[in-house]
Amino acid sequence: MVGSVIQGPIVLNNLDTYVYQSWHGTLITIAVILFVVSFNTLLAVRLPLIEGLLLILHIGGLFAIIIPLWVMAPRGTVHNTLFKFTTTGGWSNLGLASLIGMVNPIGVLIGYDCSVHMSEEVQDASIVLPKALIWSVVPNGLMALVMGATFIFCIGDVDEVLASPTYEPFIQVFFNATQSYAGATIMTLIIMIMLTSACISEVATASRQLWSFARDGGVPFSGWLSHVSPGWNIPIRAVFVSVLISTLLSLINIGSYVALNAINSLGVVSLLFSYTVTISCLVWRRLYGAPLPPRPWSLGKYGLPINVISICFVTPLLFFAFWPVSANPDATGLNWSPVMFVSILVVALVYYVVWARHVYTGPVVLVKRDD
Structure with a gap:
């Protein structure tokens, strides 16, 4: 996801010269993976500080995106935005199409359980983690409601947005609203940074989950994966296996x-x-x-x-x-x-x-x- 989002502004700012290629996204993805693994190894002790700074950007970035959309984007009518339903999937039943369409946004649930897999590295985890989950879901749910409502009212021509040369419809919405390459790029940069920070957390929790399961003898090569090297307070082998698998999966995009x-x-x-x-x-x-x-x-x-x-x-x-x-x-x-x-x-x-x-x-x- 980060790789394709990074490609979006490149296309936007170089429409006449840049040719979108899948292998470009794969190389960017591998670069992001290498960047993420450095945080989960060399800078692991700094993760709480970094995540705290990113939390500020997360909240501030919401307003940095919705305010330009409120002020500059074309505005849809209440009737067309909230009460007009269409389906482009060929389903004759609108209710069925709506239920199938709910699966796409449900992907945002990925990540809320990350903190649970870090429980062995948290003091008083049985109290801290439930509170952390609640304080993640409630504020983010409210912000998502504001962002979602803003986006659907400001999306403009849906067909044009879906046909964006950036392959990222939200980037086209940003550009249509601001009519500025720099403005759309900066707004996209906020999304890019937040997605990258999510990758850092995902690799951290994936490695801990792999390590703990290996410690219990539940995966192949458990003895090797469950080993924590002297001098490291993190399961570095599990970290590298996690990023190696991610790298290999990204190669599929080329074919x-x-x-x-x-x-x-x-x-x-x-x-x-x-x-x-x-x-x-x-x-x-x-x-x-x-x-x-x-x-x-x-x-x-x-x-x-x-x-x-x-x-x-x-x-x-x-x-x-x-x-x-x-x-x-x-x-x-x-x-x-x-x-x-x-x-x-x-x-x-x-x-x-x-x-x-x-x-x-x-x-x-x-x-x-x-x-």
């Missing part, structure tokens, strides 16, 4: 953008499935299982209703996440996530039966650190 999207679609499906499994287990435990262990932070009597509402929200999204965006799609427009998802489950099941069940011991409760 087939459709194939890369097929793999990317697996992310949202897997995330929704993991939420469904974990919340369902919690609901079953609250209703029929042994009492939940004592914990310093709890939803109390509201826990079960919130869990049930969450299941009712996530389950339909998971179902429609397997649907294609358009009716009667060809091979390039097909939603390949069901094939990818089932394949991964089969591989995981075979690995578990053949090997993992003999070495996997379940989540480790207490870890002793050797001096």
